[in-house]
Amino acid sequence: MLPVTVMLLVLLLLFVASISLLFFLPSKYLKAPLLLRRPHPPGPKGLPLIGNLHQFDPLKTHIYFFELSKNYGPLVYLKLGLVPTIVVSSPKLAKEVLKTQDQVFCSRPTFVSLQKMSYDGLNLAFAPYNECYKEMRKVCVTHLFSSKRVQSFSWIRKEEVSRMIRIISSLSSESKLVDLSALLLSLPNAIICRIGFGKNYNDDEILKSRFQGLLRETQDTSTTFFLADYFSYMGWVDKMSGASSKLEKVCKVLDEFYQELIDQHLDSYKQKSYQEQDIIDVLLQLRQEQKLPFNLTLDHIKGILFDLFVAGTDTSAATMGWAMTELMKNPHVMRKVQEEVRIMFKEQKSSNTLIQEEQLHSLTYLKAVVKETLRLHPPVPLLIPRQTMQECTLGGYQIKRGTLVYINAWATGRDPESWENPEIFMPERFIGRTVDYKGFDFELIPFGAGRRGCPGMVLGVTTIELALANLLCFFDWELPTLMKREDIDMDFAPGITILKKNALCLKATKVIGLE
Secondary structure (H helix, E strand, O other), X not given: OOOHHHHHHHHHHHHHHHHHHHHHOOHHHHOOOHHHOOOOOOOOOOEOOOEOOOOOOHHHHHHHHHHHHHHHOOXXXXXXXXXXXXXXXOHHHHHHHHHHOHHHHOEOOOOHHHHHHOOOOOOOOOXXXXXXXXXXXXXXXXHHOXXXXXXXXXXXXXXXXXXXXXXXXXXXXXXXXXXXXXXXXXXXXXXXXXXXXXXXXXXXXXXXXXXXXXXXHHHHHHOOOOHHHOOXXXXXXXHHHOHHHHXXXXXXXXXXXXXXXXXXXXXXXXXXXXXXXXXXXXXXXXHHXXXXXXXXXXXXXXXXXXXXXXXXXXXXXXXXXXXXHHHHHXXXXXXXXXXXXXXXXXXXOOOOOXXXXXXXXXXXXXXXXXXXXXXXXXXXXXXXXXXXOOOEEEOXXXXXXXXXXXXXXXXXXXXXXXXXOOOOOOHHHHOOOOOOXXXXXXXXXXXXXXXXXXXXXXXXXXXXXXXXXXXXHHEEEEOOOOOOHHHXXXXXXXXXXXXXOOOOEEEXXXXXXXX
16 A cells, blocks of 8 residues: 555645646636536535545445445445546446446456556456457356366365365364364465466465465555556656555566466476366467467466456455354354255265265255355455446436446445345345346346456355355354354455455364264
């Protein structure tokens, strides 16, 4: 983050400059007829030039936006420096943005840090909407995250979940507390390392430490405030503050890591079977075959690896962590979902010692628990921001080309017109109801929708359901001694992905008769 003193000084100077400017502007500009002014949605008043930049906590932006929607309605206008911005907080308007006018709203802003780390938008998540993006999405949907490809990774998910269960069993036998937050964060890291890079995360302490360090640096840098994002002519301040040089260093280290991984695959990817291929293997094979309608470069491949870093790890961990937190706060739901998974396991048990992926389809209530968790705790509460590609009308207001667009998935999941008792964790609301998270029901959009919907959704949800099913089947969970349900905090850590701030540490008791 930019040092607070530097930030405050710059904002103060901009404010003074803007006030001075008012005295020198010709009166004709200050008294322009109202009919000539383009209407925009309601929103809080900002200061001249800096707009609303000073008004909200960047660590809790989704909550601030939600509170604004209560005062100004589901479409709120802000001015972040020189950037016109709107915030969408209702399913109806989200549908307009993500479906009806998707082609108008489907580009991305060119934020300094994300553009640099994504090789100038050669990835998927942060690329502007253009021909390159369209082709890269086809590659991801067809070759990387298709149902067939996700299924080919099932043995990896099974091994890593089995490893987690063994660790918990060992801690349980020694009557030690289980740091569930740490285990649930390690699980997707291990899976992504294996399916993405062909590396065994848990058997290589050097890789594990390096991966964790790079992941932290990537996340920190992704959320760093750059003045140039809101004042195009203020890039020099980012250089003076050290933010630009830090970004350069992080990108250099990441690039070296990606290149090292790619180099390790160059001599082996041609000899691997479909089941053995990781994502780097697939991309190198596509590059070598040259059958794509564009030139797939190493920078494209590195851009996809950046996506795996940002979107493939913390998001799954966050959902699993919040699910277990809500279950501990709602023991009647815990009992109900445990009963479902245990009955299913006993009825279908063969020689398997774990619940298998092919058994998940019958766990209706578990799936409802996952949906309810995603409703109340979307891992990315503000979907990755969009940018309008042309002038348009939304909610009766004129929206300029180049407007920054935030969709508050955290707010749509709490919309009282869509959800009864929206603040209550109640999975039953999904039983017998067709509402799903796949991008067709806009009151539940944790993975976005339309042209920018998350292509890795199936991979993420499969991991979440498999891990939770086995955690709930084979262990009873209790709070530490003297701790009550009311003591369980719901604080979250800062970042693009909303992880639980304080570790969830629980006592696990292995259920006899299910081994």
